[in-house]
Amino acid sequence: MNLSKLSLSELKELLEEVKAEIKKRKSYWFSFKTPKCFNPAKHGPAYIAKLYLVDDRIEREFFLDNGKEWCKKKKYYKTSWDIELNEGDVIECRLQEGGKFDKREWYTVENGELLPLSDLSEAIEKLKN
Template sequence: MDLSKFSVEELHELIEKAKAELLKRREGKWIHFKTDDCFTPKFGPAYVAKLFLVGDEIEREFYASNGKEWCKKGKSYKEDWDIEIFENDVIEARLTTGKKVDKREWYYVKNGELIPLFDLDEAKQFLKNLK
């Protein structure tokens, strides 16, 4: 882009658009996650985590929950999280108890919305493409 070809008014307009885009990317949006009914930790605890790529490996930053509410027998619980998400964040969550498989879900954030990803490999590829 050759900025010398722009008028002063066009340059000011471009600056304002760039500032608005930067602000939009920095603004977070709060979102609420919760377990389905009473969660039984057969494959591990319920959690919500932000994924990072360190080298070629996935790292997780786990969000603290709002607390657990234990169900009748004390082996299962309800849990919820309020987290702030930002553009291009990748989120992993285990909120549902699977009977035979670990039921985790992956998302990326686009325009303040959670967009589902198919699996951890797709989440990893998304993070690689951000670099």
């Protein structure tokens, strides 16, 4: 690409596109852990998954944990994750049992911060944008 052939307005537009692309590619590290011993028999295992939208379907890419610390006769465990996320990523977490209900949480990365989302439908809307 020969930049000298571009007008000043084209260069400014290109600069803004480059800045946006760099920001999108910047990654951030986040740490998560189960707050207490987790019972996987209730609703399934503790997990963190990155969400993708494929043909209007949710796909999940699960992150590996840092290893389990077993408690209560190896029926319950504590675990943690250190994960790398990019700007705009959406994740789903199950870090707590939630009693009678499956307690999942959703987050998106905006300006290097994890922002909570209210439910899966809001997560889907973020993925569409």
